[in-house]
Amino acid sequence: MRVGCPKEIKNHEYRVGLTPGSVREYVAHGHEVLVETGAGAGIGADDNAYRAAGAHIAKTAEEVFTRSDMIVKVKEPQPHEWVQLRDSQILYTYLHLAPDPDQTKGLMASGVTAVAYETVTDERGGLPLLAPMSEVAGRLAIQAGATALQKAHGGRGVLLGGVPGVLPGKVAVIGGGVVGLHAARMAAGLGADVSIIDRSIPRLRQLDDIFGGRVHTRYSTVEALEEECFSADLIIGAVLIPGAAAPKLVSREMLSGMKKGAVLVDVAIDQGGCFETSHATTHADPTYEVDGIIHYCVANMPGAVPVTSAHALNNATLHYGLALANRGLKALADEPHLRNGLNIHRGRITNRAVAEALGYEVTEAKSALAA
């Protein structure tokens, strides 16, 4: 198969779908790899590093899209990219379709087979291709939140760790999955007073064990959310219902009960966000204010640390990417966890949560593949 990797074009997105190390693996499995010139610049990998790994260098993205059987990316295709996709091509990348009707329509019209990293599953019920970026984003959320909390950035002017004689800042983490765990770890490491709110009691038990009582855990009710949000300096939105639009857990009305200059970091923004007042922002202009509350809603947070992120992402995507390159659609037919990643195939939506969020009919992935 010819596997293509275009340069990412989303705002301040410096990750790359294939590192030179991944290219070597595809080439070793007998595939031809076509990488757009400059695609690895953000991680310090120049065209020669890709050539040494066995890739051919394409002068333009158009050449990659036209000549490749499978496209490996990081972020959801932008409008200029989705018009270049076609029937009989596999797209392997993050998609986040539920809050994105335009992209969904574009991918359906293209006829492409679209496999979304964020809905591939594993045997333990996890999301193995989302997890590494959730680890990064969870950790970054505290760095971003701590920066926004500084007075010059519009925040309350609170140092999360406090100092001897002055109480630390309070951090509320809504959703204690991968993002939540890593955010809590960073916040606790800085010395902040941390609460994690989740609706899964088994998960709260696990978190309590992991932190040995160092963070507070709370079952997710409206009352608990209000209490934690109203006393917090920094609130991290980290909930997920796989494939679906994020539930809006913090309303605009609730902002009036919060401390002026408190900061919301809505990591769940890629699925539409879990605060009513969230809208996606970019690394170039990451924050805005609503009712005195600072919002940070960057949908590609790991793009800020591409050297770490691109390698962590490739570690996770390589195995399934090789399966797709080696066996094409048969890999999807044979492997149920990979098949869970199939969101669109030849114009049909095959992910139930996406179909429900956008008002489409769902076609069961197995029957869509067999058609």
Ligand SMILES: NC(=O)C1=CN([C@@H]2O[C@H](COP(=O)(O)OP(=O)(O)OC[C@H]3O[C@@H](n4cnc5c(N)ncnc54)[C@H](O)[C@@H]3O)[C@@H](O)[C@H]2O)C=CC1
């Ligand atoms: N903005 C960005 O750059 C990035 C965003 N993300 C996003 O972060 C979000 C979280 O991802 P993960 O931590 O990997 O998901 P996860 O599945 O590991 O964790 C989600 C947690 O939310 C909890 N939850 C669901 N509904 C809830 C409710 N009503 N109240 C409280 N808790 C609730 C679940 O029980 C689960 O523990 C996803 O939308 C993901 O796409 C991930 C990486 C980068």
Ligand SMILES: CC(=O)C(=O)O
């Ligand atoms: C998961 C995701 O949206 C990202 O890494 O950008």
Ligand SMILES: [Mg+2]
């Ligand atoms: Mg995202």
